[in-house]
Amino acid sequence: MLRSHTCGELKFEDVNKEVTLTGWVQKVRDKGGLIWIDIRDRYGITQLLLEDGRSDSEVVKTARQLGREYVIKASGKVIERVSENPNLATGRIEIDLTGLDILNSSITPPFTIEDDTDGGEELRMKYRYLDLRRQPLRKNLELRNRLSIETRKYLDDQKFFEIETPYLIKSTPEGARDFVVPSRMNEGQFYALPQSPQTFKQLLMVAGYDRYYQLVKCFRDEDLRADRQPEFTQIDCEMAFVEQDDILSTFEGMVKYLFKTVKGIDIPELPRMDYADAMKFYGSDKPDIRFGMKFVELNDVAQNKGFKVFDDAELVVGFVADGCAEYSRKQLDKLTEFVKKPQIGAKGLVYVKCNEDGSFKSSVDKFFDQDALKSWSDKISAKSGDLLFVLSGEKDKVRKQLNELRLEMGNRMELRDPNVFAPLWVVDFPLLEWDEDSKRYHAMHHPFTSPKPEDISMLDTKPGEVRANAYDLVINGVEIGGGSIRIHDRDLQKLMFKHLGFTDEEAQDQFGFLLNAFEYGAPPHGGIALGFDRLTALFGGQDSIRDFIAFPKNNSGRDIMIDSPSIIADDQLDELNLKVTV
RNA sequence: GGUCCAGUGGUGUAGCGGUUAACAUGUCGGUCUGUCACACCGAAGAUCGCGGGUUCAAUCCCCGUCUGGACCGCCA
Numbered sequence: 282m283l284r285s286h287t288c289g290e291l292k293f294e295d296v297n298k299e300v301t302l303t304g305w306v307q308k309v310r311d312k313g314g315l316i317w318i319d320i321r322d323r324y325g326i327t328q329l330l331l332e333d334g335r336s337d338s339e340v341v342k343t344a345r346q347l348g349r350e351y352v353i354k355a356s357g358k359v360i361e362r363v364s365e366n367p368n369l370a371t372g373r374i375e376i377d378l379t380g381l382d383i384l385n386s387s388i389t390p391p392f393t394i395e396d397d398t399d400g401g402e403e404l405r406m407k408y409r410y411l412d413l414r415r416q417p418l419r420k421n422l423e424l425r426n427r428l429s430i431e432t433r434k435y436l437d438d439q440k441f442f443e444i445e446t447p448y449l450i451k452s453t454p455e456g457a458r459d460f461v462v463p464s465r466m467n468e469g470q471f472y473a474l475p476q477s478p479q480t481f482k483q484l485l486m487v488a489g490y491d492r493y494y495q496l497v498k499c500f501r502d503e504d505l506r507a508d509r510q511p512e513f514t515q516i517d518c519e520m521a522f523v524e525q526d527d528i529l530s531t532f533e534g535m536v537k538y539l540f541k542t543v544k545g546i547d548i549p550e551l552p553r554m555d556y557a558d559a560m561k562f563y564g565s566d567k568p569d570i571r572f573g574m575k576f577v578e579l580n581d582v583a584q585n586k587g588f589k590v591f592d593d594a595e596l597v598v599g600f601v602a603d604g605c606a607e608y609s610r611k612q613l614d615k616l617t618e619f620v621k622k623p624q625i626g627a628k629g630l631v632y633v634k635c636n637e638d639g640s641f642k643s644s645v646d647k648f649f650d651q652d653a654l655k656s657w658s659d660k661i662s663a664k665s666g667d668l669l670f671v672l673s674g675e676k677d678k679v680r681k682q683l684n685e686l687r688l689e690m691g692n693r694m695e696l697r698d699p700n701v702f703a704p705l706w707v708v709d710f711p712l713l714e715w716d717e718d719s720k721r722y723h724a725m726h727h728p729f730t731s732p733k734p735e736d737i738s739m740l741d742t743k744p745g746e747v748r749a750n751a752y753d754l755v756i757n758g759v760e761i762g763g764g765s766i767r768i769h770d771r772d773l774q775k776l777m778f779k780h781l782g783f784t785d786e787e788a789q790d791q792f793g794f795l796l797n798a799f800e801y802g803a804p805p806h807g808g809i810a811l812g813f814d815r816l817t818a819l820f821g822g823q824d825s826i827r828d829f830i831a832f833p834k835n836n837s838g839r840d841i842m843i844d845s846p847s848i849i850a851d852d853q854l855d856e857l858n859l860k861v862t863v
Numbered sequence: 864g865g866u867c868c869a870g871u872g873g874u875g876u877a878g879c880g881g882u883u884a885a886c887a888u889g890u891c892g893g894u895c896u897g898u899c900a901c902a903c904c905g906a907a908g909a910u911c912g913c914g915g916g917u918u919c920a921a922u923c924c925c926c927g928u929c930u931g932g933a934c935c936g937c938c939a
Binding site: 314372502 | 888936
């Protein structure tokens with residue numbers, strides 16, 4: 282080793298030790314007679330001291346050649362500082378330098394390597410290896426590392442078995458777009474990268490590995506978001522001989538364990554909310570339950586009073602924002618503008634101020650008298666000083682719109698504290714979802730999800746109302762994971778494929794291996810997959826997963842550091858029998 | 864596929880139809896024996912993303928384009 286210690290570990294007790302440190306030059310403070318050098322590695326920062334006249338003149342000379350990010354080896358004696366720095370872990374000591382070697386020089390980095398860097402996002406991505414030297418990024422990756430270790434510990438304790446599944450698999454048309462990989466040895470044929478190891482983990486259940494897990498990369502060729510990358514990591518799990526409750530309690534245990542060991546937070550029992558209630562009371566299948574503002578439906582008190590907009594609506598629904606009756610016209614206009622944005626698409630926003638004197642002031646005073654407004658306020662359990670928001674329209678749309686407004690108000694009222702964690706299970710998802718484009722139902726979760734036995738009879742008559750044994754883990758309004766009890770019966774699986782519009786031939790062609798496997802004693806099984814990047818970002822208190830991934834892609838799916846994707850050479854294309862047409 | 868925002872010294876920003884293009888930070892030189900966001904003095908550093916248009920005059924206004932970011936669609 283070139284060093285005896287790291288830059289983060291020397292303490293007052295180490296005074297008088299002869300040490301050698303290696304690292305990068307964070308900063309040189311040359312006061313003329315005294316020179317301080319901050320040396321940094323991933324463990325911390327230690328201050329080195331030189332005194333002109335007393336220290337070795339060659340060492341002083343070397344020190345004066347140093348620039349930011351030079352790599353150095355520094356030797357000397359640990360001494361107590363004359364003036365301590367309480368902000369630094371090593372702030373009580375410094376190294377009285379007797380030796381200094383430049384191991385490598387550095388050109389001036391394009392941005393400052395500090396917690397609060399001056400670098401913009403694009404530049405930091407281009408020089409990601411420099412950005413990763415910064416403490417905030419390092420802390421994020423440390424958090425990720427810690428979470429992966431604790432995840433493995435928990436699952437190992439629960440007798441889960443980590444098994445790797447292949448990355449070069451078979452493309453299927455269901456679900457997200459596949460990334461494909463041309464096969465050189467099989468002309469004109471392609472592998473696909475897995476969107477998830479779904480079928481493999483089910484085959485492992487058939488094989489008898491009754492508790493499987495894997496921290497695994499998954500790939501989806503869809504547009505990116507702050508919380509979506511084309512390659513991402515899942516904690517992928519599957520269990521055999523279980524029912525839904527067994528899976529929920531096992532992974533509720535994991536959630537609690539991770540919060541306890543990594544964040545020191547005790548999480549109480551996770552509430553379970555069925556999908557229908559989540560939509561009804563929060564307008565979302567991933568409700569943020571850190572705060573209230575539950576929806577209240579107002580059809581019976583708000584309709585048939587002559588306000589055509591409400592009378593014509595399928596649903597009139599609102600919520601109360603505590604203590605916001607003082608909102609100004611300007612603020613209310615802003616919120617109206619917000620819900621009318623094309624991405625949200627509401628036609629307008631009705632508000633009712635519950636004044637301190639017991640009177641009401643609304644945007645629809647023309648149509649509703651004080652008694653009518655009071656009936657709304659009573660129904661919605663508002664107090665004086667509160668503000669009601671009401672939207673109306675087609676049920677599904679208006680719920681979605683009101684959800685956006687609720688989250689916006691949650692932000693404005695600072696009710697979405699990143700240090701508060703409110704996990705819950707959303708259960709009883711619909712099995713099927715109508716798709717306007719293809720004019721058919723498709724699986725809401727995936728085609729291997731089992732319907733609730735009592736709902737199977739509705740598959741033919743009311744397919745949209747069939748519920749699945751499917752569940753999501755939601756924390757702070759973020760979908761962290763989802764899973765289901767799978768179908769393990771060949772006939773039921775075939776029936777499902779039929780309802781999803783597959784012919785027998787298509788089902789056999791694409792999933793024959795699974796249907797065949799189900800002939801050989803498939804146990805009842807189910808599982809879950811958690812988004813590891815999202816979980817890490819959530820623990821780190823951020824919405825974007827990018828800074829919790831060492832080398833992420835940008836908005837357009839590009840890695841601007843290595844400049845990928847890129848074109849490939851003609852002979853490479855020839856070998857793969859590919860022709861590029863753009 | 865769509866909507867919105869941004870692009871100005873190395874970096875982050877300000878700015879304005881006519882400017883010596885401002886500020887901070889970084890860089891370089893100097894002074895300084897207790898700094899740690901060191902301080903102070905001085906210097907260098909910008910075809911204002913690219914192309915076209917309007918105008919006597921464009922970094923500024925308009926159109927296009929590229930790049931980046933946020934979002935909708937999409938994400939079984």
